[in-house]
Amino acid sequence: MKAFEYTRAADPAAAVAGFRPGDMYLGGGTNLVDLMRLGVAEPERLVDVSRLPLDRVEAAGDGLRVGAAVRNSDLGAHPLVLARYPMLARAVLSGASGQIRNLATVGGNLLQRTRCPYFQDVSKPCNKRRPGSGCPAIPGDHSHLAVLGHSEACVATHPSDMAVALAALDARVHVTGPAGSRVLPMPGLHRLPGDEPERDTVLEPGELITAVELPPPPPGRSAYLKVRERASFAFALVSVAAALDIGADGIVTGVRLALGGVAHAPWRAARAEAALLGAPAGEESYARAAEAELDQARPLPRNAYKVPMARNVIVRALKELTP
Amino acid sequence: MEITLRVNGDERTLPVDPRTSLLDLLRERLGLTGSKKGCDHGQCGACTVLLDGRRANACLLLAVACDGQAVTTVEGLAGDGAPHPLQEAFIAHDAFQCGYCTPGQLCSAAGMLAERGPSAVTEDLTAEPELTAGEIRERMSGNLCRCGAYQGIVAAIAEVAR
Numbered sequence: 454m455k456a457f458e459y460t461r462a463a464d465p466a467a468a469v470a471g472f473r474p475g476d477m478y479l480g481g482g483t484n485l486v487d488l489m490r491l492g493v494a495e496p497e498r499l500v501d502v503s504r505l506p507l508d509r510v511e512a513a514g515d516g517l518r519v520g521a522a523v524r525n526s527d528l529g530a531h532p533l534v535l536a537r538y539p540m541l542a543r544a545v546l547s548g549a550s551g552q553i554r555n556l557a558t559v560g561g562n563l564l565q566r567t568r569c570p571y572f573q574d575v576s577k578p579c580n581k582r583r584p585g586s587g588c589p590a591i592p593g594d595h596s597h598l599a600v601l602g603h604s605e606a607c608v609a610t611h612p613s614d615m616a617v618a619l620a621a622l623d624a625r626v627h628v629t630g631p632a633g634s635r636v637l638p639m640p641g642l643h644r645l646p647g648d649e650p651e652r653d654t655v656l657e658p659g660e661l662i663t664a665v666e667l668p669p670p671p672p673g674r675s676a677y678l679k680v681r682e683r684a685s686f687a688f689a690l691v692s693v694a695a696a697l698d699i700g701a702d703g704i705v706t707g708v709r710l711a712l713g714g715v716a717h718a719p720w721r722a723a724r725a726e727a728a729l730l731g732a733p734a735g736e737e738s739y740a741r742a743a744e745a746e747l748d749q750a751r752p753l754p755r756n757a758y759k760v761p762m763a764r765n766v767i768v769r770a771l772k773e774l775t776p
Numbered sequence: 777m778e779i780t781l782r783v784n785g786d787e788r789t790l791p792v793d794p795r796t797s798l799l800d801l802l803r804e805r806l807g808l809t810g811s812k813k814g815c816d817h818g819q820c821g822a823c824t825v826l827l828d829g830r831r832a833n834a835c836l837l838l839a840v841a842c843d844g845q846a847v848t849t850v851e852g853l854a855g856d857g858a859p860h861p862l863q864e865a866f867i868a869h870d871a872f873q874c875g876y877c878t879p880g881q882l883c884s885a886a887g888m889l890a891e892r893g894p895s896a897v898t899e900d901l902t903a904e905p906e907l908t909a910g911e912i913r914e915r916m917s918g919n920l921c922r923c924g925a926y927q928g929i930v931a932a933i934a935e936v937a938r
Contacts, residue, residue, distance in 0.1 A: 454795045456793075456794075456795065457794055457795070458794065459777060459794040459838070459840045459841070461841075479838075479841065481836075482836055482837065482838060482841065483818055483833070483836050486797070486836050486837070486838060487817050487818060487836060490816065490817075499794070499838075501841055503841065526830075526891070529893065529894075530891075530892055530893030530894070535893070535894070535901045535902055536902065539901050542894070542901055543896070543901075546894065546895055546896040546898075547896045549918075550818075550821065550917055550918025550919075551831060551884070551887070551888055551891070551915055551916075551917075551918050552818070552821060552824055552831050552832050552833045552884065552887075552918045553818055553833065553836070553918065555827075555830045555831060555832050555887075556832050556833070556836065556837070684914075684917075685896065685913070685914050685917035686917040686918055
């Protein structure tokens with residue numbers, strides 16, 4: 454590991470004011486420390502923000518405000534999250550292991566990097582790690598990588614489960630930085646790779662996530678369904694965060710759908726939502742909605758399985774939410 | 777940088793390079809070799825310790841970031857002269873073969889039994905779940921056992937959970 458300095462910020466304002474080029478913020482460290490050990494991340498200085506007073510989960514009207522330093526395990530066990538946002542609780546509980554959830558923070562979870570095998574291997578080219586060096590995943594092993602929204606430069610996926618639920622719930626990410634504070638919508642924090650795959654998010658240098666705000670939960674029932682290669686402690690091949698509200702006449706009156714494991718960002722399935730809203734609830738409508746979304750998929754030879762998998766996971770999640 | 781940790785009840789103050797993981801500090805500097813280095817990437821759980829009472833991967837923690845915190849390793853689990861109930865149960869249920877993952881399994885189980893709330897396999901999110909074998913397997917998925925002693929590990933933890 455390359456040598457670095459370490460400092461602990463006293464409050465968010467001090468963290469931002471003291472931020473210099475070459476600095477990185479340290480949350481729980483479950484991804485960053487590993488990336489430093491692998492030589493993928495080489496900060497000159499770590500600014501530890503894990504003990505900032507941003508560790509509360511609080512009701513905000515009928516919504517919720519979650520501090521960026523809240524640990525994943527505390528979020529997934531919080532009574533308000535369990536009662537109001539079961540989709541979010543399920544997503545958080547399905548990620549990583551008990552040990553890692555005890556360390557990982559909400560802010561860090563959003564900003565974790567892709568687990569693309571080439572990104573994590575410094576002996577290989579990677580446009581995300583070394584812009585312009587090429588993408589060996591496209592001719593190589595892209596079996597776990599993106600089928601939606603990828604570019605010729607990068608087919609990485611965002612690994613977070615929590616972020617998929619936040620994208621479905623219209624969460625808002627509060628950020629403070631050298632140029633002031635702003636609020637970013639979910640989806641909207643993460644970007645698609647285009648020709649700048651080195652940028653995972655729209656954050657500017659020195660910007661710090663301070664909180665995630667959740668509007669009141671969508672009406673109806675919600676779920677998070679995750680398909681992976683083993684039953685626990687694995688990243689999603691495909692996941693779906695879904696909320697469904699059905700009127701007395703059997704017509705879909707509200708729907709939220711977001712996909713994980715398929716793109717560089719949590720993927721809000723807006724086309725599927727539009728196709729489903731006003732349609733009669735049932736498998737036929739659900740399948741049609743899934744097709745409407747996945748028509749735009751551009752699978753590669755080794756990840757083509759994700760397209761029918763995503764279709765089936767969407768249909769299954771919606772069927773489970775149908776009384 | 778100088779840091780102070782409470783390790784198995786004893787206060788230890790020592791200078792550390794910021795690169796030092798908590799795991800390397802425990803093993804190389806404090807001679808506490810019970811915590812094991814398996815993958816060094818947070819994937820196997822052999823390094824699991826309790827940090828302020830909560831289970832954590834010592835390999836993913838920078839020692840400098842733990843300044844002021846309390847660490848319990850497998851060496852500190854037992855009370856005076858008597859093994860921890862989990863240690864007794866692991867012996868009774870033959871919950872290991874080579875033993876390399878055992879310190880991490882023990883610390884992880886101790887932390888897990890103190891945790892509240894549902895897991896990914898809990899049906900009803902709002903009721904305190906019963907620790908069935910399925911719940912134990914899910915909650916212990918951060919600890920791998922290459923010998924495959926999972927049957928004994930689950931039985932041992934279930935006995936202590938009762």
